[in-house]
Amino acid sequence: MKRSFFALLSFLLLHTGFAQGIQFESAENSWSTILDKAQSENKLIFVVAYSLSCHNCEDMQKKIYPAEQSGAVYNGKYINVQLDMDKAEANDFANKYGIMAYPSYLFIDGKGELVHRAMGKMTMEQFAAMGANSTDTAHQFFPLKNRFFQGDRSPELLKRLTLMAMDLTDYDLLGSVYEAYFSTQENWLSKENMEILLMGLKSSEQSTFPFLLKHKKDFIEAYSEAKIFNLIDEVVMNSMSLYSYNYEQRDFDLTLAKAYGLKYLPADLFDQYWLLFKINQNMMKKNSSELLINATRYFDQYPCFSGHLYNNVALAFYEETKDKVYLEKALSWALKAVAIKDMFQYNDTAAALCFKLGNKEQAKVYALKAIEKANETGEDASETKALLKKIENL
Structure with missing residues (x-):
């Protein structure tokens, strides 16, 4: 038994x-x-x-x-x-x-x-x-959750549950209590409410999203351009992706993604995020010809504070083209990623691009820096070390 x-x-x-x-x-x-x-x-x-x-x-x-x-x-x-x-x-x-x-x-x-x-x-x-x-039942998640579903809409309970739902990544509950909490608040720009607003913002369909866009200057002043722009990027891209993903075909429906963007984004933001969505699709499907055009246009026209995005596009250019003009652009983006965060992957991309462009000395500088960062974090730098040997053998 x-x-x-x-x-x-x-x-x-x-x-x-x-x-x-x-x-x-x-x-x-x-x-x-x-x-x-x-x-x-x-x-x-x-x-x-x-x-x-x-x-x-x-x-x-x-x-x-x-x-x-x-x-x-x-x-x-x-x-x-x-x-x-x-x-x-x-x-x-x-x-x-x-x-x-x-x-x-x-x-x-x-x-x-x-x-x-x-x-x-x-x-x-x-x-x-x-x-x-x-x-104390006033601090226990499940008693508080039961009170909410029984109709309690007191601001203190809603705030506690909102913060708990964030910590527990209970997004179904968060979607309800977060909106309910802000419906009780007159001043969404108080220090506490700004923090809660940013922490709980997960979709461009939430009422707090257009508020953030309208009061972007206030949030940038309280935090930073990087934090606010990166959050908006994340919210929009996640929302468009979730709405447009076809689970049967295991692919994204571009028509649905575009329709979602037109519905939930203001006109001055639609072109930016529709282009960014296509760039992500270009990278996923290794559509190098469109990627080279779309990424160049995007970084020339729109602000970017994401080292992750700069690095990923730069790496894709490294893998997909031999055109020196495009590789120079990719290197400039890789260096912007390093400036945002001096980490292993970003230095590694910069080293690879310098090497492909024939800049031995700069390639060596970034390769050594990448290996140093990898040693600090315990990451695997074997490919970077192999690149360094190639550089030194030139």
């Missing part, structure tokens, strides 16, 4: 004997024992769901859970459990509680009901605040 996951859970519980940090339950205690303990002591179970391949999990394990401040908040207040979600037996638990990312933090009552959840890497301050507040 197949044994249930909950009977086997004791084999997954990780006992960590921190002297001052969080005291996790012993591996000898089964899930049913933990539930009984939670009921008898009238406590919530605090579950840390982690994966050994998760860098954020590792950081939390090394820096946060062993801290004296963590122990002071969680020990005695919760029944603390760690679960290795890489184990096959953990699938039932993950499905039951909807765990899709790591680390995930679950607060479960003695009946096995989930009352609150959070996820992701946290600072000590954030982690301590979560532990301090999670026994």
